[in-house]
Amino acid sequence: MIHAAAPLPSLEELVEGVRAGRRATLARAITLVESRKPEHRALAEELVQALLPATGKAIRVGITGVPGVGKSTTIDALGTHLLERGHRVAVLAVDPSSSRTGGSILGDKTRMARLSMDDRAFVRPSPAAGTLGGVAARTRETLLLCEAAGYDVVLVETVGVGQSETAVADMTDTFLVLMLPGAGDELQGIKKGIIELADILAVNKADGPNAPRAKKAAADYRAALHLLGGREPHWSTPVLTYSGLTGEGIEELWGQVVLHRERAEQAGALAARRSTQQVKWMWALFDDRLRGRLHADPSLRTELPAIERAVANGTLEPTSGASRLAALLGL
Structure with a gap:
């Protein structure tokens, strides 16, 4: 039997349900903004616009780190710490690379056992497929919906690699980079650019026999950051040690997030940062729609495989290929 959708x-109904903090309505609203159907996109735009006055008050924290650093354990420990202090916490993921799993949060919910079982927390993976710009744009909309639903802390985890870190830094107030102890290979393969994005650097697994190595790694990172110079005139990136497993150092870690926000507000940097993010969001949406039109319009879509094949086999230069795509769009 086929059931009607x-x-x-x-x-x-959506505005009232989200504003009332109803989790089921929030989940439906997020599914709506993730949809690529034209009729859904139109309603999603109206929804986000209607909820804008209720957004902007949450603390937005981006979190990244090398594989195995313990992002999920850290988020679970940090989120639980915040719930105990009366906050409501939303956890989002940005992962343009996973078309099957929908992002590591789907697999890592078992490692966020406390958060995922608490009604005061909301855990949501990113859309599973699409361009980085499109995924990031949907995540920004989801972030706003969570704020409108009353979540006053939003943790955005970057799951993919490369540009996804920049995308998350461009939608949050504080960017937290997690590191491992025993960093003998100088920054553990994380690009210098990611270190330069960090507002806070934190070395995880500083417990038991790892504690001395974590302190040594922290000292190395402080020296490296000193050579790189400060990212912002009002803030020097601190390097902390903590244990996501035991919770030791989590309170100090959150204290630095709050301090960074306070300093940014006092310097006027928070408002400026968010204004810049709004413009980047607009361009990400625009770029995503251009690509969407190419793939959605039947007359345009039939031309794409031939252009891609010609570029792939070297008979057409990428520049010429881009020009042909632009011509198809009338640009």
Whole structure:
């Protein structure tokens, strides 16, 4: 038996349900903004616009780190710490690379056992496929919906590699980079650019026999950051040690997040940062729509494989290929 799809709630129902903090309505609203159907996109735009007055008050924290650094354990420990202090926490992921799993949070929910079982927390993976710009744009909209639903701390985890770190830094107030102890290979393969994005650097697994190595690694990173210079005139990137497993150092870690926000507000940097992020968000959406039109329009879509094949086999230069794509769009 084929069941008819459930009708979309009205704009008024969605706005009222999100503002009331109803998790089921929030989940439906997020599914709506992730949809690529034209009728859904139109309603999603109206929804985000209607909820804008209720957004902007949350603390937005981006979190990244090398594989195995313990991002999920850290988020679970940090989120639980915040819940105990009366906050409501949303956890989002940016992962343009995973078309099957939808991001590591789907697999890591078992490692966020405390958060995922608490009604005061909301854990949501990113859209599973698409361009980085499109995924990041949807995550920004999801972030705003969570703020409108009353979550006053939003943790955005970058799951992919490369540009996804920059995307997360461009949608959050504080960018936290997690590192491992025993960093003998100088920054453990993390690019210098990612270190330069860090507002806070934190060495995880500083417990038991790892504690001395964590302190040594922290000292090395402080020296490296000193050579790189400060990212912002009002802030010098601190390097902390902590244990996501035992929770030791988590309170100090959060204290630095709060301090960074306070300093940024006092310097006027927070408002400036968010204004810049809004413009980047607009361009990410625009770029995503251009690509979407190429793939959605039947007359354009038939031309794409031939152009891609010609570029792939070297009979057409990428520059010429791009020009042909632009011509198809009338640009």
